[in-house]
Amino acid sequence: MKQTPGHGHGWHLVRGACVGAALFGTIAHALLLLGLPVWFWLLPLSGAVACAVAIVAARREQQIDWVAKAPRWLLRTTVLVVAVCTLSLAFGAVATQPRVWDGVVAWGIKAAAVNSAMTLEQPFFADPSVLHHSPDYPLLQPLMLGGLAPFFGASGARLLFPLLYLAMVSGIGFATMRHTRNQNIGCWIALAVASTPFFLNTHGGGADSGYGEMFFATALAVVAVGLLLEDALLLASAALVLAWIKPEGAIVLPLVACTCFAFAGPRIWLSAAIAGMVSLALWLPLQQQLGHREVGAMLPLGVVLVVVVAIAARAFLDRRGVGIRGRALVLLVFAVMAGIALVVARPMLATSPSPLIGQYLGRIDSVLSKLNEVPTIVFGLLEIGLFKVQRFGLTFLLLLVAAITVCRGRRERGLAGAQGLLVLFALGMLAVFAAFLLSPEQNVRHHLRSSGARLLSHWLGVAWLVIAVVWGHMQPQRVSGSRSVRPISAPPERVGYTD
């Protein structure tokens, strides 16, 4: 069943768009850090690069040996559902300004300020006496809205939100098709992502609510796709923008790097490490500046130093032929050492000007007083993930089935891709748990109600990719010219993560 993939153009367009967004973000952040305005033609230029990347990659596309094609009714249903949802979100995004709390108070006003002048040298950002919510929030989303506004108007620029939804749905669907070589599963997974309630709902975090959740979940899903398909360009592009979308990105980025350190081949690891280094080195000083705190060179220098040490350590381990287990053990030792260092340095951290360090890592002492809240946090998160079907449908229940399958079949090569993603997901959940434990918010139940679902929503794409890989691996397939069935192994052109 060899044929040129019909979805090729869509996949390359999504891939090109990720590269374009990363290029725009990198140049825009560098300009802002230098105190310069963002050029208004930077976004169209990035769009042109995105198209060029898509066209070049599409021309190099090789034939895919499908193991199963999707029936026409399934293809049509998927396209119809995705189209209806995208149009509905487009209507919601364009018809009015953001209609939910954070979308109005934190994100919408920043987009309006950037739209009025694409520079931080304006009183709104530069003067500490000007009052607005979360002045040190990342700016990529407002910058993209501000960059689109001169061409499409402020309302038209908000079409960014349904486009992000479309990118996430199609990216995960196409990636599933490419990994499993099964169009049938690709369509079902795309349909499942598209119909997952969270981003379609009208509450905070919905795709058109103006929150940063849609953008962040899309970027994280693309990181997972890059890991799964061993696509260094895609992984680096998505990793670059994580910290520029939401504050959580500065936490998730090291988790992505740790996963790549242990599970990915040298090329993927290097791309994640360098992207993470550039991203944080550009963002951390800018965040200090936006928060009207002293901008020191220590934070970016510290990031560069840690990444250089990690790259050297990985190169040393590779030369010694150390495998996944050995690398994971080294990481664990480093994590324990970092934990001890945090505990020892806590008085210094508590006075840190960095909001991340000062408010969370500097509050390690408060963990002891909050230990009695651990069951509330664990059961609260489980309740939101597993039983709030009007938020996530069956996503996390199916992920549980897939996770058990991966753990039972951890020696199977075809599940290697899912193992890395599952580890990334587990690290992410650990970070979510730690966020509730370390948060200055004392009312844990209220914090869970207001943020629990949003923090879980970031991992929707990763969850669906794990489910897709396991389903594709377990699916019995008819071998061409034979009536026997066999479970498919990993595609011959790639077998999960290289060691």
Place this chain on the structure above:
Amino acid sequence: MANPDVSTSSASSKRIATLLAVGVALHCAFGVLRIPHAVIGKRVADVTGLQDEGDVSWLMARARLTGAEVVLEVRDNTPENAVVPVRGLFKGALEYVPPLLWPRLCCRVEALAAGASEHLGRPVAPYVIVSDGASLLLERR
């Protein structure tokens, strides 16, 4: 002769694949069935509600906050380049004030020089918006 391990593994794989397939189908069915009401209906209602009531009243009523009339009065009576002094608890109603008054800028009254008529090169509004968290009041400077 068939290898029993292979057939057991194959049967187990098939069971898991079936379980996942049924689960994904149920998830999709649930998600698709709620589109007309939860995705389209609620969205249309929100949009028409906001357009009919106006952004200030609708947003603040939905957040169970009072003081929409304060924001509307300042909007109607101050130029767009004005600086609007504010005071009180930021969390709650006051969070909504800067975006709803944009492009006017909101500044803490303590940051302004006493009796100043200009700040940041902009005229200062003759009011102070005061918040207790859930509601807004307007005071003359």
